[in-house]
Amino acid sequence: MQTDPAIVSRNAKGIAAALDDVTRMEFFRQLLAAEPDDIEQLMRRWWAAVTVQTSLARETPERASV
Template sequence: MTAQPIHPHEPEQRVPRNADGIAAALDGPRRMEFYRELLAAAPEEAGGVLRHWWCEAMLDTDPNGDLLVAAAIDGTLPITSVADAVRRRREAGLPVE
C-alpha cells in the first residue's frame, strides 16, 4: 500500500500569481507600468489588475510567444467564443467576471 497526498502536487507556474512574481517576469518599463496601475487601483480593483498583468507576464514569458504573435497577425490564431470560454472556466471552477 502506498500513501497518496491529499492534494496532488501541481507543477509550478512559469509566473507566480502574485505581485512579486508578476513584476519579476516583466521588463523594466512594463514592470513600472504594472506597479503604477496596481498602486493606483482601489482595493476592489486590485484583483483585476493582478489578473490582467499576470496574463501579460505569462505571454511575455511564453517560449512560443513569438509564434502566438505571428499567428495573431496572420489571422491564423485559433479563436473561441466568450460563451465557450466562460463555460470552460466555470467547469474548471475558475472565477468568471
Template sequence: MSAQPIHPHEPDRVPRNADGIAAALDGERRMEFYRELLAAAPEQAEAVLHRWWCEAMLDTDPAGDRLTEAALNGTLPTTGVTEAIARRHRAGLPVE
C-alpha cells in the first residue's frame, strides 16, 4: 500500500521543470525562483527545483484560499505526529 494524494491531479498542475514552475509563479516570486536557481551549484539545482515546484503546486491549489483561511481561523483539521506515525505503522509504511 502506498500513500496517495488527497486530491490527485493527473497530470501535475505544474510541470516539474524550470519553465513550468516559473509559469506558475507570480512576478516577484518568479524572479526569486530564477535568482535562487541560477545561484545554485549544479548539485543543488535539483533541490531548488523540487522546493519551488512544491511552492508552485501550493500556489495553484484550487482549495488553497480555503485551506489558508481555515489555518488562519484555527479550524484546519490537524493530525498529531503520534497519530501520523501510528497510521504509517498500520499501513505497513516505513517510519524514519
C-alpha cells in the first residue's frame, strides 16, 4: 500500500500503488481486458473502491482509541 492513504492518484499507477499484490493483479487484468470505451468507467470504479478502502483504514485506529 502507498505511504499516505489519504491520497490516491486517479490513474492506473496511483490505484495500483494502493492495492495489495493479489488485488493489483486483478486490477491490471481487468484494465488490460477492458474495451477502450469502458476504461474510464473501470478506472472510476476502482479509484472509488480504493479511496473508500484507504479512508476506512485511516479511520480505524482513531475509532479504536475512542
